[in-house]
Amino acid sequence: MPAKSQAHQRRRRRTHLLLAGAAGLVTAGTLAAALPATATADETSEKHGGGHTYSRYQDVQLLSFNDLHGNLEPPAGSSGRVTEIQHDGTTKTVDAGGVEYLATHLRQAREGKKYSITAAGGDMVGASPLISGLFHDEPTIEALNKLDLDVTSVGNHEFDEGARELARLQNGGCHPKDGCYTDEGFAGADFPYLAANVLDEKTGKPILKPYWVWKKRDVKIGFIGVTLEDTPGVVSADGVKGLKFKDEVETINKYAKALQRQGVKSIVALIHEGGAPASTAYNYNCDAPGAGDGISGPIVDIAKNITPQVDALVTGHTHAAYVCTVNDPAGKPRMVTSAASFGRLYTDTTLTYDRWTGDIARTSVKSANHVVTRDVPKAPDMTELIGKWNTLAAPIGNRAIGYISADIPNTGTESPMGDLIADAQLAYGKELDPETDLALMNPGGVRAGLTYTAKGSEGDGVVTYAEGFTVQPFSNTVNLQDFTGAQLIQILKEQVSGGNASAPKILQPSSGLTYTLDLTKAGADRIVVDSVKLNGAAIDPAATYRVATNSFLAGGGDGITTLGQGTNDLVGADDLSVLEKYLTANSSAANPIAPPAANRITVVSQ
Structure with missing residues (x-):
């Protein structure tokens, strides 16, 4: 179908650009070898080649969100608000969300950032409003493609309609029962869904890719995606039939080793499991004196046991908002983030990539949640997409x-x-x-x-x-x-x-x-x-x-x-x-x- 070929062209173009950007350039290992042996960690050295100048450290922007649940239009009532702490200590609520505004905020955040990745923590679909749910969440996948989402983990709701339907969302094709909703057909996701800990019971292998590597020039960052091990406890039996869900920590540690063997030393885990922050305000200081870890719940033990080889954790599932550090097994602080739900927030994290080591300089990691306010211009392409699907849904809705x-x-x-x-x-x-x-x-x-x-x-x-x-x-x-x-x-x-x-x-x-x-x-x-x-x-x-x-x-x-x-x-x-x-x-x-x-x-x- 035309739409399918166009999507494949976008995928090929994205891959081609990443590979072409690296062609003929000095690799991270070559760069490290060429640096003076006397150089120290806080010196900045540069290597010239192919018309480019590289410093030792490269800031990489990681934009992330989670638990969108097909909320393309601004969520109504309390579902469309966030709590914000003011300078004087009082709180107020702010209207937030809507993919027209999310697109604008993400695009503005990327401006001037040559190294930028957009990732998600699962539950992009499922339990969706009519505009998406009526069409088996094809509208949301189209919107995420337009948002230039690079990668996401699966969440429990990606299994609401079973593994075959999840595969269709990834690969495209018309719905097996309802058929095609538009003349263009459905092209599927331009981004990979990662399901490292979701195995086919018969083969024992992950049903989708377990990890994915983002590359730009000599910078490469690996992503491992998992959902909560207890997914069968929160999804209908039909949705997880024939699947086995493995422990989150064991799975992430396994694939972190695999990435390390491939020379990928900077790693982010996308985990559809979360916790409860000490405050419901999105801008609460998790690491304030006396706040402890700032969060409680399953994600704390997970974070404390994931190998130090993983540099940051993007989480979800609990629909909570937090940006906290939790010590890894080596006692080193590591960033753990969650951006609430329904597209009301996004997280902007700066990962400082060290070209000498190929790893993230974790002491330089910075992160903050930002409100998807509705006082910015709507993204015209999202307005058009919403209008198209609303027209189809209106007679019923x-x-x-x-x-x-x-x-x-x-x-x-x-x-x-x-x-x-x-x-x-x-x-x-x-x-x-x-x-x-x-x-x-x-x-x-x-x-x-x-x-x-x-x-x-x-x-x-x-x-x-x-x-x-x-x-x-x-x-x-x-x-x-x-x-x-x-x-x-x-x-x-x-x-x-x-x-x-x-x-x-x-x-x-x-x-x-x-x-x-x-x-x-x-x-x-x-x-x-x-x-x-x-x-x-x-x-x-x-x-x-x-x-x-x-x-x-x-x-x-x-x-x-x-x-x-x-x-x-x-x-x-x-x-x-x-x-x-x-x-x-x-x-x-x-x-x-x-x-x-x-x-x-x-x-x-x-």
Whole structure:
């Protein structure tokens, strides 16, 4: 197809330029050998050749972001804001995000930088708004091509539709079921997806490239890409069928050695795993006195154990913002960054490349997160791309499916949006089986809230199909299962124990289910068993309860394994159609639905 050949031409042109730029020039090893033996680390020496002058040290700009999730248009509500610390110590929120603005910011940041790389930390696609998700994220891949993304790791959401669909996003081709959406077809990604720790169970080999080397003249930097080892715990079973996910540290250390053997001594790890910063402000000083590491969570142990051969870590997954140093196994500080999510931030890191050693002078590494503000000109090519795909999506996306009286946010331990979805699934469950007692919704499946004043509206509280799709984009089915009361209590305990002890996965409860969550305690003891009630009555351990969940939870997702042990299964419709049905039946322009009070879980924190 024409678009395919054009994409291949872009790839060949990029490779040709990199190789041609190095042809006939002095290599890093030759340069080091030619330098005076008496030269010291802080002297700057130059080598002339081919009309070029090289200093010992070369600053390389690394621009990075993560967890875009197909957010091409500016995210709405709190999803489109970041918190910023002011000079006087107060904070304010700043509207941020939108690929039209991200493109402008990245292009401005690259100005005057002869050595610049753009990399990402995974979850570029998946759980996407309608403009991208409706078309299996082809629009996002097109946008990333236009952003001149050089390389990205895979994230867990790259597996939402399975390894074959991920391969199609990489290599191009029309969707096997839906076909081609445009006359040009789909050319695939101009950049490599890296999946070093994702192996084919049959072959034992990575399903995509494990690493990639960026080269310009005599400067070369290797990138290793991994996703979290627990990807099977946060993705549906169908999405990871036939795949094996290996330990992040072991994998990165393995390929760092491989790169070293090839003479690549400057290495960046792209890791789709992250942590929680001590502050939600993007410009919080992680390394301030008394701040410790500045972050907690899985990425800290990973960072502390990855070989010192790796010079910087670009991370993601937790949607948090941080620029911190964490000591490597040799006790040397190493930069660890994350740029929140949805294209609201980008990270600008300066890697100082030492031509004598071929390595990064780590003491010179500088990094900072920057807001993708909306006060810059929109990138015209992105505006055109968004317009093209919105035109195709409009007949479906603009359809009204309900009305709300105020914002229904997706925030807090128990969110109003999560409760609304649980109520919708309980109502649907009762239609399928009047004996249905309650519903539980996983928090990660609630991707956004509903805003009263949506894009292009006049504050009339209309909920469109596109907004609903943004809230629930996974196409999970709503399933019914039977559990004993004892199993139900165990399910609640598993939210806050085992693998969920450090980062609880609080299930959103339907109306009628109430209990107390005591955060002053640890593990399963956080669930106050005597407080768990259904419609005011204590849970009977021996009784049977009919529970509605989505198919992800019904398979034991989010580490809540008891949910995978239900009986008398009944598979229903997809979750978005269930939400639409509930909104349509329970709201109108004259009687819009109000946000749930989110008072079903009593949280004790002191």
